[in-house]
Amino acid sequence: METSTSLTQSMQHITTTKLDALSRQQQSYETSKQRILGAAACQSTQAGKVKVLLDALEVHDIDAPANISKANVRRFLEQSRHDPSVPSALLREWQMTLEQALEAPSRKYEHASLFGRLVVEWLGSEALPLSDASSDSQDHFEHVGRKEMYDQRREWESIVFAEGSTSNPAAIKTYLTGIFGSTSKAKKMVKEPLEALREGMRSFKLGTFDTLVLQTCMTGMLKTDLLSEEKRKALVDFSNNSTLLQEIADVLNMQIDALENWSWGEEGVPVSVRRALNGKYRVYMDEEILQALLIHFIGMKWATHFRTVFGAFFHSGAWKQSSDNSLDGPARRKRQRFFGQGSGQSVRNERRERYQSDYFLSQLPELFDDGTDNYSEGSPNDDVKSPMAIKQSLLHLISTELLLNARLNRSITVFQSDFKWFGPSLPHATIISVLHFFGVPETWLKFFEKFLKAPVKFVQDGPEAQTQTRRCGVPIQHRLSDAMGEAVLFCLDFAVNKSTESNLYRLHDDIWFWGSSNASALAWESIQEFASVMGLTLNEGKTGAAKVSGDLDVVPHETSLSNRLPQGEVRWGFLRLDSSGKWTIDDQQVETHIRELQQQLKACKSILAWVQAWNMYVARFISNNFGEPANCLGRPHLDMVIEAFEKIQRGLFADIDLPGENVGEYLRVELAARFGVENIPDGFFYFPIELGGLGMRNPLIPLFLVRGESLSDPMVKFDEAFELEEADYYNAKQSYEDGTSISRHLRTNTHDNEPFMSLDEYSRCREETSIHLHGAYTALLEPPRSAIVEPTPDVRNADRKLDPVAYHRGRDVYEQWVLQLYGADIIRRYGGLALGEKKLLPIGLASILRSEKIRWQG
Template identity: 35%
Template structure:
């Protein structure tokens, strides 16, 4: 049975089951409310508080679905009964006390009414979500049957990014392989230590390639981690992901036969930051070649890390540390740059899974998400800036740049792989899904499919050359590079030398700068004069996500203009949701998680003012998005539920209660920030002041 038809069948089954449960719940609720009304009427007919309470105690647990009241630890039915008996002879058991117990029991009945009401509401929300899913499945089925459902007119950004991709990947790149090899060889031939380390790297790579050619790659263990890795990349369509999950649970793998003449489909997806990314909807067998890219990634990261740590290879900007100083530094920092930043896109182990926002300890060998690693550079800059600002009158330059990265097989010969291996992994026939089933097939001339392990391997291999050249030419200056994004800072002379080095390497290897992400800022610390940029550096701003480096204060500030653009996008995302559950999911992902993760992680180097700026911006986002519905996410939800289901006066706690407990699992961006706010220092400079005063 096709996956789409199966999805439709499952949706119908779930809708049927939910309908049956809702009908049963409605009958229970109706029966309970009828008996509850009769009980309240019987209580009201009694004249004394003792008799009112006695009627309640006699009948309260007999009501349908009421169950055991003693589950509420604040009420003991047995104690109330004993005190009621005691009140016949003991005048100290007053009518006020009996009235209070009666009120508590009546409140328990009202709470149970609310419990049934919100259970019914949750069921209706599920029904709404399933009905929306049915519509989506039917639309998808219609698209797949007649091929007429493809979007012919998209957003301006989508077309612009597609034109840029076509210009890059379907035209050959001209690079001088001989010049690249000559330049890289000149850097490792001078010191004997570098030369011997490079020879060891080449020998290890040659031996690895030979061993990989002889060894069988696919067994059950290998396929298990390969499938897990492919499913984490979002490369495949929903239908193929379902098939691949079935493969994972079946030892007798059903193999598909690919027909390359049809061309690999390219799907354009819009991601949270508003840009479009291109994904190859590969055949399942092609996607399982994830194994090759991962195996090469582990090897190249291990060997290049060994090369970097070899004596005399990697230059340091400071004097050598003593054994005691090194131990102290390792205790505080650990292998921070080695594990977190160096070649961070590559895996350390074959079965390593990059951690996500919500993975936690369940992920085996988790690697931090790139967004967390990117924030490391901003924190490092602030920490370095605080140190310099506290006791010096210096000028600090900071640079950032990003590459629109694509390469050819000739460019990658600098990593010393064989001529047979590289060309076979480039090229291939591609077509755009949005153009319909008769889309023209084009041959890729450079680069590999994005979001694949092979793409990560090739990109990090080439960009390592940039890391190495930058280190050698700047005499050990620190370059923070996270995939294609780079940051560095320091004195004017060193920064300009580093920038010129980057320009030379990128020109030689065919790397093109992304001008939108490239810029420089000169920060004058504790001086009267204003800072003016030299004519050589790029003129753009220094940015990380929503943060923009302010040259006056040397601090990262939230770019409110950029936030405004994403507020409009958030409105479009929420307006497009057809069910309450979809609406809440869109808010949790975009409104709560996306914004706060891109405002920078709260840290002492940023100070409490940065947390307050995040809180203020989150408040402004809600005010703008929900200006017509109460100014908050809960007010908007209350209004929607009231309009659609007629349920009013819903307590705020119900929205935030976990879904596993019957709540709606709404996320608040404010709670995590307020939990950490009081732990953040108000004055980051005070740490350095205290340090220098104690020296």
């Protein structure tokens, strides 16, 4: 197994070898170039100078500039020997252009040298805040963490090493019996919902390992941030060795056969404190690899089983859909007489479908090979909607609901909360009581208890660290922990649904609810009761409520929040919801993160690490917390975020020992100071790594890509829907009164002279009946259309030359914008869009470094 240190040394050796070869090629080319320029200067005629330069381009396989055809120039040179009509000024222009073309390889060699030195600099700073240095590294940031880290560790220890005394198994059983014991079933269901749920739990089968299952587990674990970098690299080595895979599978199957004897071992599992991108500190276990694989396998099996069994309960008839704003039987039949059977496309149905697909048990995978990291701040997974994508869709859903209720002239109350230290504080007795109530077999309950009561010791305390047994909470980044947490919170989801006939929108333990004042109050009371019974504490710092009126003319006391609801602001990311239903940016929170970003950037000892920190913190974390653009947020939100990013950049470089006034100036100054390189083109900073750029992300470009197509007033979508709805009504009424309506011919004699329904009656319960309202609702949840970046001929042709196959597949619009913005300058300097020859650039090594898990400065 190659350790992190030896791998780094190997990467340094590869880069150094490339740099040595590059230096020799560069020296050889520069000598040749000087000889060529000297030979051209010795020519007595202008045509002779051009011919020498043209021959040199072919010898060295240098592309001619876009405005020159080498074949044509040779023809014109031949003409000039006999025909004085070929202008001498044109020959001089060709000479200058070809001399510039000879400079392009020189610039590429210089760039390749700089790029290689940047990689060497990054490799030489392995023990940096952005590296995954092993836990015993003397330079690892966790050894010198901030006061906040030690404070949070002490609080964590006070929770997990104390018995969860507020959890009463008898009270939990009584509570759950009251909720689940009297549920109605759907007509097609044979068994009562609770009985079917318990039968499903008893049917669990674990299965065994084979090499394919083992590789799936390894892939899933590598997507998490559980193991140390040394163990992560070992896991990659294991996954590429077929013989070793079979041996590991055999050993794990032996452990499954003797699962009743499984234990963590006596020595204690190493744990360490790490700082997350959002500033929170979390305690991670670092168990032995085979132990981690076994637990991951069991966790995935139970998580997918819970998803299936709880999903069946959702469809059993026990889960209710509110009857508010819904037609009763006579009204539905009357509507069918006039308009026939509806399409089924309605806001009510859309809400239920989105809740089920995006929010119901969102922490649990549907399939065994779903390796989504539930704690990731990263970009979406290709196959499964990522936690961040779901969080963004929640903002868009709330915003659309606010608009809809305002257009329907209804007040709406929104509240949010979460549980304080949910993972560490979840009592073991609560978990076991809930699973026992649901019918999980006793043998598995015993295994779960052993899993929960893990002996742990902090690596920061050194070799004499004390081993202590966990008495409360679940370990982070384990699928089995996710399954247990979701099983408990599933009870909360159903309790709220039963009391309100509405859904609690939940992302792990972050909970959101909106509806009428009364429904919101009932939901909040259900949450408080659940927390009390389960031994959990609600987080007052993240709890708040807001009432938004749909009528601007109401008297002030009607907009006041019910005293049955929590006080405090409603927040999403860096946004606050005001009383008018608009989101505004919390400038104070942004200032806090600017200071944090300053500290993280100052801690970076290499340029590439600095760029990676910028990309993760600004272009991803801060951008995510401003909210992704959507039609429901409109152009005002985009303009607000654009202005915020202007402030961030000004604040970042103010009152700090970072040179320059913006990102580009800082990097230009640093490159000059560290490597003596001047006159750096802006494209170098923003071009993708595969073209030899630094790959720095500009958070403003995605905003400008959609700004032109964004709605200046999102409410216009609902206005249009109402107009279309009214037009449908009058067309239908006219057809009915003219006797041309199909529905009239199909009507029975009983209703033959029935007058056509009124517009008010037709418009009632739009959320159930209006296809146009459904169209507007779904359109507002979507992102604005992106602009089409029109490539100029020089950039288009240069891009096609790079890789014709990739060119026809197309670049994403962000890269198109970057290439078009900086491409002309890069083409002029380097003869194309590639800043260096790919074989001379250590691009692969840079990509490996960028792909590693980021560990933030503590």
